[in-house]
Amino acid sequence: xxxxxxxxxxxxxxxxxxxxxxxxxxxxxxxxxxxxxxxxxxxxxxxxxxxxxxxxxxxxxxxxxxxxxxxxxxxxxxxxxxxxxxxxxxxxxxxxxxxxxxxxxxxxxxxxxx
Amino acid sequence: xxxxxxxxxxxxxxxxxxxxxxxxxxxxxxxxxxxxxxxxxxxxxxxxxxxxxxxxxxxxxxxxxxxxxxxxxxxxxxxxxxxxxxxxxxxxxxxxxxxxxxxxxxxxxxxxxx
Numbered sequence: 001x002x003x004x005x006x007x008x009x010x011x012x013x014x015x016x017x018x019x020x021x022x023x024x025x026x027x028x029x030x031x032x033x034x035x036x037x038x039x040x041x042x043x044x045x046x047x048x049x050x051x052x053x054x055x056x057x058x059x060x061x062x063x064x065x066x067x068x069x070x071x072x073x074x075x076x077x078x079x080x081x082x083x084x085x086x087x088x089x090x091x092x093x094x095x096x097x098x099x100x101x102x103x104x105x106x107x108x109x110x111x112x113x114x
Numbered sequence: 115x116x117x118x119x120x121x122x123x124x125x126x127x128x129x130x131x132x133x134x135x136x137x138x139x140x141x142x143x144x145x146x147x148x149x150x151x152x153x154x155x156x157x158x159x160x161x162x163x164x165x166x167x168x169x170x171x172x173x174x175x176x177x178x179x180x181x182x183x184x185x186x187x188x189x190x191x192x193x194x195x196x197x198x199x200x201x202x203x204x205x206x207x208x209x210x211x212x213x214x215x216x217x218x219x220x221x222x223x224x225x226x227x228x
Contacts, residue, residue: 040220042221043157043216043218044218045215048214048215059217096214100162101145101205101214102162103147104159105156106156107156
């Protein structure tokens with residue numbers, strides 16, 4: 001299994017508070033991704049990174065920001081959490097074109113915004 | 115953009131064969147992935163197709179027809195542990211600048227009965 005961890009695994013927070021989720025990998029993969037998964041919507045890409053300090057927006061990036069200051073860590077921040085951001089968040093990593101950009105997922109973080 | 119369709123739910127009997135279909139309409143195409151996701155867990159990689167034809171891997175096979183925008187996942191000798199959600203995902207066709215971005219279908223929940 002790919003070495004990917006996410007923290008925290010569960011979090012309950014109040015509307016309007018900032019929240020940061022962490023994704024940590026031990027595979028030294030260049031590419032990292034943040035998704036959210038909601039019933040009826042499947043997995044949707046929030047942001048992704050193609051290298052240290054190189055990030056870009058995905059399909060549902062509004063209300064989220066990311067940072068990648070080193071290869072192993074990719075942080076997702078909700079600046080001011082809203083109830084619509086209650087979801088399960090998955091991080092994924094990929095070795096890139098040599099491996100067909102296969103993505104391997106972390107265990108997920110269940111976030112509840114009250 | 116991408117539009118990916120899968121059946122929402124399917125049921126099958128232990129020991130049988132089941133085929134899960136996926137159709138896609140995309141502005142570009144650079145490969146199709148199938149993932150398995152058990153309830154409460156992370157998605158795990160099953161297969162990747164970029165050329166037309168059938169890829170076989172043990173009890174699981176995946177087929178792709180690029181001209182028809184169609185793929186299927188074939189599961190043989192079904193076991194109870196195969197009860198899970200099966201996700202179809204298409205990789206953007208922008209080559210080196212897509213950085214492996216995936217668009218997922220909503221997933222097909224497969225229930226295997228004894």
